[in-house]
Amino acid sequence: MPISEMIVIPECLSTPGMVNMKNQYSKEFKIEAVKRIERTGEAINKVAADLGVKPSTMHGWIKQYKESPKTSFPGSGHLKPDDEKLRRLEKENRDLKEEVEILKKAAAFFAQNLK
16 A cells, blocks of 8 residues: 555635634634635635635634724734734733832831831
8 A cells, every 4th residue: 555545634724714623723724715715705604614714714714804904913922913912011000000119118117217
């Protein structure tokens, strides 16, 4: 038996746009799927079936894309610019509150030693 017949590639790895077996799709794949629906007017269920995606997943992609086409699908571990800014500001706020608490304790300590 030739080796090419012995190697079996899982279906999910052979589908264009797939990244790994956890059904993670590339940003480009998601955008093209959404644009296909917009461009052709095909039913979401049909496009989902053609692409091997659950219709609920397609609905989520469409919603995300409509909310912010330029920043949709930032990828695993990445945030949208607004979310990234919010996270940075929240961290800065926590750090500043901690500094204020340290300064209050230091001021109380030195005030106590002045008496």
